[in-house]
Amino acid sequence: MQSETTPDTRRRMAAVGALLSLAAGLAVVVWALWRHPLWLPLALVLLLVTVLAAWTALVHRGAMRIGAAVVAVAALVGVVVLLDIRSVVALVLVVALAALATAAARVALGSATAATPAAGAHRVGPARRGVLLMNPWSGGGKVGRFALVEEAARLGVTAIVLKRGDDLRQLAEQAVADGADVIGMAGGDGSQALVADVARSHDLPFVCVPAGTRNHFALDLGLDRDDVAAALAGYGDAVQRRIDLALVGDRIFVNNASMGVYATVVQSQAYRDAKVSTAAGMLPDLLGPGAKPFDLRFTGADGEPVDTADVLLVSNGVYRLDDLRGFGTRERLDAGVLGIVSVTVGREVGRLVAAQAGRRLGQFAGYREWTAPDFVVDSADELVDVGVDGEALRLPTPLRFRVLPGALQVRTPLDAPGAPPVGVAHAGVGRAVVGLVRVAGGKEWTAA
Template sequence: MGHVRRSARQVNRVDRDLVIRSGNLPPTPVDAWLKSLTRSANKGVLWFAVAAVLAAQKGKTRRAAVRGVGAIAVASASANLVGKNLFPRRRPAAELLPIYRRLAKRPTSSSFPSGHSASAAAFTTALALEHKGLGRAVAPLAAAVAYSRVHTGVHWPTDVLAGAAIGVGAAYATLHWWPLGPDQPARTAQVAELAALEEGDGLLVLVNPNAGIAGEDATDVVKHRWPRATVVHPRPGADLIEQLADELSAGPGDIRAVGVAGGDGSVAAVAAVAAEFRLPLVVVPAGTLNHFARDIGVDGIDAAAAAVESGDGVVVDLAGVDIDDTQHRWFVNTASLGGYPEMVRLRERLERRGWPKWPAAAVALHRSLRRAQPIRMSLNGRSHLVWWLFVGNGTYSPKGFVPTHRPVLDSGMLDVRYLRADVPYSRLRFVLATLTRTLHTSHVYRQRDVAALDVRLLDDVERRVATDGEVGPLGRRFVFRSRPNALAIYRPSAAG
């Protein structure tokens, strides 16, 4: 115990000496900049602003921004709610620094650890995990924020070091729940030799101008890349599949491929038409997350254009669901029953009221989980009580609550996952298993790979199915099937 006290006193002496050395630095214009910088990082505002800018981009940049925000949440809770309560410590005395360096409003919470440093390190490390270039670009700003806490006299140097360590740990903790996806696209065994379309000649492209976080209209980019292509937009109130089918049926007959610039919902609709008319598909990622484009290895219009000009492509599976034997929906990624469709409906209502997409999604997720009711259903003839049902087009990895990628695109199987509601304390066990990332071994979780799944609701109720993030109609019976080798898509040969 005495050794611990001597070490603490020694650290305090080193801290005090370093703060005095900092206070003796001559005045420069940097002093005012550091004061402004440290205030801008209050409550993570600076990092949220950076994340918003990065999230406007596609692919790794957007995923890095999302991971960065998640890391800040973990780091802030660890530093401010846990660390400061466990380790109370006085802030440096104001007189150790000249007046022009001091903040007008000094924080009153415990000095140890530094929450600002924790958030800065968490965000930067999380960016680097997804995109090393972004991490290197932001690191100097993060270091400046961390030092500004000492420069303005509100933290001891060891507070900053401890906060930075917490931030790095928080960033790596996000890998526990959201593992990094592979750098390579999903594999497929069947290569397709498709028509090479010079300047988009023979290509019909549907552009969804409302796709993405800020409704980025890709029309001009598509027209510039493929000046000879036919570009159409969704008609208000019209069904996308019916609209495209009409365009192809009434067209001059020289259409040799169909394309889509939009999110996964738009991709699924156009993919259904492409499969029906036996035309290859061109995908231009223009949505929020672009899961399908990422899996096939198309990270932007340049990659899509290269494949179109060379005629490189592959053949992949689709999946479909028949609803009450009267309606059919295709999906390229996933479908679900239970809380997710209700969450999507609530998110859309909030968006119509003017909410941004991501805050609306967070509020909708919280409310839907709180109000969730178990569903009694028959799965291929066997009765189950479940909280939610997930069906993937192909086998996803990893197993558990958050599947992130598909190793292959032509497995001919559906990835079926569901959360049991007939197990005592199932929701609590689900939360604990998710937090510890042991859901794949929990009794409340089930996963299987099947070619088809017949779902019948047993309590005389109707539910909505969600496919690729779009809410479908109400139904009582849902028959899911894999459609092997249903679609040819343009993909650069280097992506295979």
């Protein structure tokens, strides 16, 4: 929620920074093309060959894996040989400037791009008896690293730090019974979902503190994941709105549930300690020429029955998966629908990688995307591997998914960035530049 009629100084400076970074990046590209008009495009082609060959090596064994690996290495060496050190520096500089421009644009345009997802938000006063549960092991120890216990005490928020063997749900329920009027969680997305479910069941406001590893939920709430302690401001004067939650069976999730390749890989005991090598060892059996199809049965986007998918994703809201500018983020969390994506790869791994690299994932023949209020996945297997908010589970079939529209009241700080990356991407580069110019000049802008 933003009621301002003119952008504040922070947003205006961010807009200026974004425009300068964008201009500098374009200048570097023009300079590089002027020096080597053919070499740079050829280098990009060789990089694509490297990616395709590497993927081919991952999903095959034996001679095919060796041959593809040789091609990948040769193409990568070609890139290094083709470009001199100044060109390599130029590429790195362009990537850095693009990242800086995107980050600054998110701050500058955050209020405008968040206007749709934050509809119905309103300002609320400080919590009277705020409680924050904390997982001290999550995110490599972010609770301790960001001094969240001390910060909570400074703000008058009661901190409950988990100990080995504690039942998180029981602690949350006890906090409510003891009179908490706002409850929050500092931890990963799985823990966020569990405490959010307790808040939902008592219709209490919830505060998300991104103290996990990836913090996808916090990202889509428009929080700054790099400034963990800043999220505690949600217990003070804050913005409150209702968002959706989703269910698989009787289990709440805030992000998504995945089945197929990813869910099977993360079930491996070795995955947490050696992600890359574990995935490389399993992918030939999952996506290679002799791979057995996953037994996942559901009704597709066209209403026809489907009996397999290599990747099946059911999400709380719709993810932007066809555009890498906002890959893996959601534009809104209050649309009242499940987002469903199925990908059937078959022998077309190379085409899939090329489509994703070219931001054309939606054009891949085996890609389907649609929405529904509920969804059922069946299988001949009694238990199916499912990754729910990043946690590896085995759940009984059939799997019944449904959305709970507006189920959770969530509080975020007044000065939070306010929009996920997909919000800025959705506006398009041209309109975003127009918006940045307006904000830099002291005028408000809306993405609507």
